[in-house]
Amino acid sequence: MTVLDDVATTVGELRRTVSDLHSQLTKYGLVIWTAGNVSARVPGADLMVIKPSGVDYDELTPESMVVTDLHGTLVDGEHAPSSDTAAHGYVYRHMPQVGGVVHTHSTYATAWAARSEPIPCALTMIGDEFGGEVPVGPFALIGDDSIGRGIVETLRDSRSPAVLMAQHGPFTIGKDAWAAVKAAVMVEDVARTVHIARQLGDVPPIGQADVDKLYDRYQNVYGQ
Numbered sequence: 477m478t479v480l481d482d483v484a485t486t487v488g489e490l491r492r493t494v495s496d497l498h499s500q501l502t503k504y505g506l507v508i509w510t511a512g513n514v515s516a517r518v519p520g521a522d523l524m525v526i527k528p529s530g531v532d533y534d535e536l537t538p539e540s541m542v543v544t545d546l547h548g549t550l551v552d553g554e555h556a557p558s559s560d561t562a563a564h565g566y567v568y569r570h571m572p573q574v575g576g577v578v579h580t581h582s583t584y585a586t587a588w589a590a591r592s593e594p595i596p597c598a599l600t601m602i603g604d605e606f607g608g609e610v611p612v613g614p615f616a617l618i619g620d621d622s623i624g625r626g627i628v629e630t631l632r633d634s635r636s637p638a639v640l641m642a643q644h645g646p647f648t649i650g651k652d653a654w655a656a657v658k659a660a661v662m663v664e665d666v667a668r669t670v671h672i673a674r675q676l677g678d679v680p681p682i683g684q685a686d687v688d689k690l691y692d693r694y695q696n697v698y699g700q
């Protein structure tokens with residue numbers, strides 16, 4: 477009997493989900509080479525499914541995904557886990573509502589991160605998805621849980637599912653991995669649009685009362 481036996485079916489499904497979601501990062505042009513990673517929490521266990529480190533996107537398969545505990549220790553898989561595993565695990569340990577974490581180096585969001593500058597809430601789409609500006613997290617070195625601590629410190633009291641980690645790039649969270657991927661797609665789109673708008677002149681933020689209404693409608697009414 478291993479820790480995996482109770483959740484074997486769920487882990488099998490999440491291996492496929494996490495593998496497939498990586499193709500959304502390439503589809504939307506959010507990563508180059510082997511940069512970036514997606515993970516999903518395994519409900520009912522202190523485990524996650526995450527991308528293997530440094531494997532080409534074309535070679536990612538359900539079987540090549542890695543299962544670790546929430547401290548990044550390998551539990552199942554043939555490959556070494558992503559270099560951001562400790563960061564993802566820290567988020568899962570400290571934000572129980574989070575079921576998915578994504579990291580990309582998408583160009584425009586990373587450019588804002590390089591400047592350590594939050595993306596102002598200047599578009600209805602930013603109010604909808606992020607509920608305010610997209611915040612900046614501290615600079616942190618890769619490898620241990622420093623990045624995770626920065627993500628949690630920044631997002632714990634924010635409505636934003638995205639943080640621009642200074643001089644690194646965006647990390648996004650969601651109730652599941654799909655939602656975290658969506659936030660990664662959205663943060664790149666708004667980073668690009670607000671950047672272009674700023675080339676044209678001042679970019680006024682939307683007032684807080686309207687941001688609150690936008691966020692409420694999009695989170696609670698929008699869609700089917």
Ligand SMILES: O=C(CO)[C@@H](O)[C@H](O)COP(=O)(O)O
Pocket residue numbers: 510511512513527528529530531557558559560579580581618
């Ligand atoms: O920026 C980083 C490290 O934080 C990553 O995005 C790497 O670029 C991809 O690392 P692996 O997930 O392949 O280890």
